[in-house]
Amino acid sequence: MEVILIKPVRQxxxxxxxxxxxxxxxxxYLFPRKLAVRATEDNKQLIERQKHKLEEKEEKxxxxxxxxxxxxxxxxxxxxxxxxDDGRLFGSVSxxxxxxxxxxxxxHQISYASIILDxxxxxxxxxxxxxxxxxxLSTDIxxxxxxxxxxxxxxxxDNKQNVEEVEILAQ
Numbered sequence: 001m002e003v004i005l006i007k008p009v010r011q012x013x014x015x016x017x018x019x020x021x022x023x024x025x026x027x028x029y030l031f032p033r034k035l036a037v038r039a040t041e042d043n044k045q046l047i048e049r050q051k052h053k054l055e056e057k058e059e060k061x062x063x064x065x066x067x068x069x070x071x072x073x074x075x076x077x078x079x080x081x082x083x084x085d086d087g088r089l090f091g092s093v094s095x096x097x098x099x100x101x102x103x104x105x106x107x108h109q110i111s112y113a114s115i116i117l118d119x120x121x122x123x124x125x126x127x128x129x130x131x132x133x134x135x136x137l138s139t140d141i142x143x144x145x146x147x148x149x150x151x152x153x154x155x156x157x158d159n160k161q162n163v164e165e166v167e168i169l170a171q
């Protein structure tokens with residue numbers, strides 16, 4: 001199926017490009033997320049007329065994402081959690097918790113879908129987590145999971161400088 005991208009799609013293309021994709025990918029991913037439309041003659045003409053406006057809008061979003069990336073780059077988020085003596089947590093730290101903490105730091109909502117985490121964090125330690133702010137822009141943050149603040153600062157990369165602390169109480 002031919003589709004026209006109305007938003008940039010990672011590893012597929014930019015606004016206004018026409019791509020041949022599988023039907024399932026179009027119907028189950030691109031269309032519900034409003035990332036693309038079917039490539040009919042009417043849609044091709046409509047997108048061509050609106051392409052400049054869409055590109056300007058997308059550029060503003062990208063600039064905003066870059067500013068957010070600059071704000072969170074090299075930040076450390078500390079989670080104080082209960083754990084066993086061997087470092088295994090009684091629970092886990094999920095992408096949702098990381099997104100909520102990051103939202104408090106930057107002052108606006110960050111979606112948990114932006115946090116790229118293979119699986120929830122279930123041990124104490126220092127973890128590097130990718131935050132995808134835009135289809136073309138991502139940054140890394142440090143997530144420290146520890147039993148106490150003292151232990152957290154021992155994991156800290158720069159030992160107490162530029163550390164954002166978010167205390168999460170274990171239930």
